[in-house]
Amino acid sequence: MAHQHDVIVIGAGGSGLTAALYAAKQGVDVAVISKLYPTRSHTGAAQGGIGAALGNVEEDHWEWHMFDTIKGGDYLTDQDAAEIFAKEVIEAVLELEHMGLPFDRLPNGRIAQRRFGGHTKEYGKAAVHRAAHAADRTGHMILQTLYQQCVKHNLTFYNEFHVTDVIIEDNVAKGVVAYELATGELHTFQAKAIVIASGGYGRAWKVTSNAFTLTGDLQAILYRKGLPLEDMEFYQFHPTGLFPLGILLTEGARGEGGILRNDSGERFMERYAPTIKDLAPRDMVARAMYLEVREGRGVGPRKDHVLLDLTHLPAETIHKKLPDISEFAWIYQGVDPTKQPVPVMPTAHYAMGGIPTTLSGEVIADDKNTLIAGLYAAGEVACVSLHGANRLGTNSLGDLVVFGRRAGTAAAKFAKSAELHDLSPDASGESRERLERVRNSSGKESVAALRAELQQAMQDYASVFRTEELLAKGVEAVAELQERYKNIGVQDKGERYNTELVEAMELGYLLEVSEATVHSCLNRKESRGAHAREDYPERDDKNWLKHSLVYRKNGKVDFMYKPVVLGKFEPKARTY
Numbered sequence: 189m190a191h192q193h194d195v196i197v198i199g200a201g202g203s204g205l206t207a208a209l210y211a212a213k214q215g216v217d218v219a220v221i222s223k224l225y226p227t228r229s230h231t232g233a234a235q236g237g238i239g240a241a242l243g244n245v246e247e248d249h250w251e252w253h254m255f256d257t258i259k260g261g262d263y264l265t266d267q268d269a270a271e272i273f274a275k276e277v278i279e280a281v282l283e284l285e286h287m288g289l290p291f292d293r294l295p296n297g298r299i300a301q302r303r304f305g306g307h308t309k310e311y312g313k314a315a316v317h318r319a320a321h322a323a324d325r326t327g328h329m330i331l332q333t334l335y336q337q338c339v340k341h342n343l344t345f346y347n348e349f350h351v352t353d354v355i356i357e358d359n360v361a362k363g364v365v366a367y368e369l370a371t372g373e374l375h376t377f378q379a380k381a382i383v384i385a386s387g388g389y390g391r392a393w394k395v396t397s398n399a400f401t402l403t404g405d406l407q408a409i410l411y412r413k414g415l416p417l418e419d420m421e422f423y424q425f426h427p428t429g430l431f432p433l434g435i436l437l438t439e440g441a442r443g444e445g446g447i448l449r450n451d452s453g454e455r456f457m458e459r460y461a462p463t464i465k466d467l468a469p470r471d472m473v474a475r476a477m478y479l480e481v482r483e484g485r486g487v488g489p490r491k492d493h494v495l496l497d498l499t500h501l502p503a504e505t506i507h508k509k510l511p512d513i514s515e516f517a518w519i520y521q522g523v524d525p526t527k528q529p530v531p532v533m534p535t536a537h538y539a540m541g542g543i544p545t546t547l548s549g550e551v552i553a554d555d556k557n558t559l560i561a562g563l564y565a566a567g568e569v570a571c572v573s574l575h576g577a578n579r580l581g582t583n584s585l586g587d588l589v590v591f592g593r594r595a596g597t598a599a600a601k602f603a604k605s606a607e608l609h610d611l612s613p614d615a616s617g618e619s620r621e622r623l624e625r626v627r628n629s630s631g632k633e634s635v636a637a638l639r640a641e642l643q644q645a646m647q648d649y650a651s652v653f654r655t656e657e658l659l660a661k662g663v664e665a666v667a668e669l670q671e672r673y674k675n676i677g678v679q680d681k682g683e684r685y686n687t688e689l690v691e692a693m694e695l696g697y698l699l700e701v702s703e704a705t706v707h708s709c710l711n712r713k714e715s716r717g718a719h720a721r722e723d724y725p726e727r728d729d730k731n732w733l734k735h736s737l738v739y740r741k742n743g744k745v746d747f748m749y750k751p752v753v754l755g756k757f758e759p760k761a762r763t764y
């Protein structure tokens with residue numbers, strides 16, 4: 189079936205819905221294509237908050253937020269992006285409030301704010317209350333609020349449609365191909381502008397906070413076309429995954445006063461970050477936890493995790509401010525956080541890297557900032573680069589609304605002066621061929637087994653600490669799995685609700701983004717932010733203060749580089 193719209197948004201998470209809403213406000217015809225029903229998007233799982241210098245609890249300024257974001261990103265953050273972000277996120281949060289988002293309140297009626305990792309006052313002096321929140325369900329509230337607004341604006345939704353291709357010819361984006369889960373039918377969409385907002389790829393790792401559907405589909409689809417992905421070596425591990433599954437326990441728990449302890453009950457973060465301790469940025473806390481375990485100070489029969497202690501907080505605070513994570517601890521570990529400390533270890537969480545874009549979300553095709561006309565990206569799938577080498581907690585939800593709005597607005601403006609492009613009669617041919625190949629495959633390899641092996645390999649070789657030796661093994665393991673993927677077998681040959689086929693396709697995407705990730709990790713010979721190389725333990729601004737762009741040409745992985753946009757905050761040593 190064929191469809192036409194002015195603007196098509198791929199993805200219905202926080203970034204997609206914001207982009208769609210703002211595009212619609214420009215008076216163009218907007219459709220959203222999502223493989224999930226919109227309110228099931230991962231944004232709905234976000235817990236702790238959205239950071240903005242509202243200054244409701246104590247003095248705060250956007251410049252402080254900008255500085256924290258840049259320092260948190262270990263100076264790989266583009267400073268123009270950080271400035272726009274820190275200014276515009278204030279207005280964006282108030283706008284969400286006016287749309288009806290039920291934020292927690294202070295007694296005086298203003299939006300309540302709590303502390304979060306790496307967010308400070310006066311350029312690093314002490315932790316500051318900056319995270320606006322709705323208990324530990326902030327993302328849920330954001331997603332519901334945005335979805336209601338989209339319904340109000342009568343946007344068209346294609347739900348449970350899996351995008352399998354973006355049609356790009358001569359650096360012009362012309363349309364989208366999608367597979368409808370309910371019928372097995374392939375649809376083509378002509379569009380004047382396309383916004384990619386399809387989220388992250390945390391399912392490449394075994395221990396992860398990410399939902400099952402976060403498989404890097406659109407990153408992989410562009411990468412297959414030879415387009416570059418930016419800064420893929422920077423993948424964030426969130427310190428407090430519920431041990432051993434990795435289900436997230438928000439940093440808001442430490443924002444409310446929670447403390448990490450080792451086997452002797454020591455508050456070990458005092459040694460690693462004397463000023464802000466447990467509220468240091470995530471990369472530092474995750475490394476500290478690994479080092480505690482490695483040096484024999486872990487907890488449990490195998491001494492393989494540490495504890496998140498909330499027992500000193502009033503039970504009422506835990507029940508009111510952290511209800512969901514208390515329930516997770518109880519359901520999955522049988523631990524009541526008001527009475528016992530909770531076992532935790534780092535969990536794969538967030539992609540700082542992704543599809544390179546300009547400040548308006550336009551997709552960049554190379555190191556010379558060549559644009560793909562009509563193609564935009566925003567949210568976790570994109571890399572503007574706001575988060576640099578390490579994202580601060582609460583800055584993703586802010587990123588979604590600030591850069592989602594910019595991308596949606598820019599796409600609509602572009603669409604207003606553009607025409608629909610004719611698509612070749614066989615526009616969906618490549619997707620059809622790939623889908624049929626997978627559906628008809630009858631090889632010996634099981635998709636579930638290969639995925640488990642990939643996740644184990646990424647866990648073993650591309651985790652919190654990295655070395656040349658481990659990464660070389662990672663490169664080899666991913667290449668071998670890609671070969672074996674050619675020999676998978678799919679049992680379900682049906683047309684309707686063929687989830688086995690979809691999972692096989694998703695494994696294909698995961699393999700591509702894992703390839704881009706391990707090669708990028710091996711390539712960057714320094715330690716910066718979330719990329720900790722034990723064989724290159726220092727940050728090397730002389731050689732590596734630059735963004736890497738990984739791409740594949742004729743089957744070979746290669747790199748281009750882009751300078752970091754510097755500004756008033758000179759790169760300095762990073763202590764907290």
Ligand SMILES: Cc1cc2nc3c(=O)[nH]c(=O)nc-3n(C[C@H](O)[C@H](O)[C@H](O)COP(=O)(O)OP(=O)(O)OC[C@H]3O[C@@H](n4cnc5c(N)ncnc54)[C@H](O)[C@@H]3O)c2cc1C
Nearest residue numbers: 199200201203223224231235236351387567568582584585
């Ligand atoms: C458990 C958890 C807690 C978090 N807590 C916070 C927090 O408190 N504060 C914060 O700032 N950040 C937090 N984050 C990070 C933040 O929530 C995410 O980075 C952000 O929500 C991503 O939003 P998104 O719009 O980019 O993508 P998502 O919300 O992941 O949405 C992706 C969309 O793309 C669609 N899609 C994907 N592939 C396809 C395809 N092939 N075809 C069609 N559609 C497709 C999906 O259907 C979905 O609608 C948290 C993350 C997790 C996992």
